[in-house]
Amino acid sequence: MNLFTISDLSKEYGDGSAKVIALKNINLTIPQGKFIAILGASGSGKSTLLNMLGCMDTPTSGKILFHDTNITSFNKAQMTNFRAEHIGFVFQSYNLLPDLTATENVEFSTELAGLSRKEAQNALGLVGLSDRINHYPAELSGGEQQRVSIARAIAKNPEVLLCDEPTGALDFNTGIMVLEVLKQIHKERKTSVLLITHNQEIAKMADVVISLGSGEIQNITENESPLSASELTW
Numbered sequence: 001m002n003l004f005t006i007s008d009l010s011k012e013y014g015d016g017s018a019k020v021i022a023l024k025n026i027n028l029t030i031p032q033g034k035f036i037a038i039l040g041a042s043g044s045g046k047s048t049l050l051n052m053l054g055c056m057d058t059p060t061s062g063k064i065l066f067h068d069t070n071i072t073s074f075n076k077a078q079m080t081n082f083r084a085e086h087i088g089f090v091f092q093s094y095n096l097l098p099d100l101t102a103t104e105n106v107e108f109s110t111e112l113a114g115l116s117r118k119e120a121q122n123a124l125g126l127v128g129l130s131d132r133i134n135h136y137p138a139e140l141s142g143g144e145q146q147r148v149s150i151a152r153a154i155a156k157n158p159e160v161l162l163c164d165e166p167t168g169a170l171d172f173n174t175g176i177m178v179l180e181v182l183k184q185i186h187k188e189r190k191t192s193v194l195l196i197t198h199n200q201e202i203a204k205m206a207d208v209v210i211s212l213g214s215g216e217i218q219n220i221t222e223n224e225s226p227l228s229a230s231e232l233t234w
Contacts, residue, residue: 088153
């Protein structure tokens with residue numbers, strides 16, 4: 001079953017000599033339940049594509065189906081509801097509120113989805129932070145803060161987890177720990193994971209690697225034997 005079906009998708013910014021073409025006629029199917037890496041250098045269009053899939057932005061032309069629903073036809077309210085119901089986001093920056101504990105940071109997000117404090121704490125337990133639930137961001141390491149952000153993303157049990165360079169601000173060992181958490185969520189919850197990276201080594205842990213360059217798909221490969229996070233080196 002396909003999670004996303006993308007047809008003739010393009011995105012342009014600006015006008016005239018200042019116009020930037022971020023995506024050029026992308027045609028792609030993304031299967032459900034896979035761990036997928038979107039690989040490319042800075043400016044290749046990978047973040048733009050992720051923003052379209054997560055209803056954070058709208059295309060200049062083309063269409064995206066989520067299952068059988070055309071999400072590119074949504075108005076702003078429908079886009080907001082779609083993100084709340086189906087999508088979890090993990091970014092390079094943790095975006096935690098400094099005056100809230102780990103539990104409160106997760107709970108703040110889950111309140112919008114009608115979830116309880118217990119569910120927030122369960123999500124923190126899943127990412128290995130059961131003993132840090134009452135700590136504030138300043139009392140947590142960078143890796144722990146990123147795991148709080150992952151807990152915040154998964155607490156509502158989204159169908160899709162969209163991750164934009166989630167290890168970009170972390171050292172190697174901490175980054176591996178975060179990647180292990182993402183892989184665990186993928187396996188245990190059967191959550192579809194789309195992870196943006198410029199790192200070819202990280203892409204080796206994905207089931208499918210979609211390579212972008214200059215706003216176009218350069219290559220799509222399947223890893224017959226994806227590596228575990230602990231096997232990665234860079």
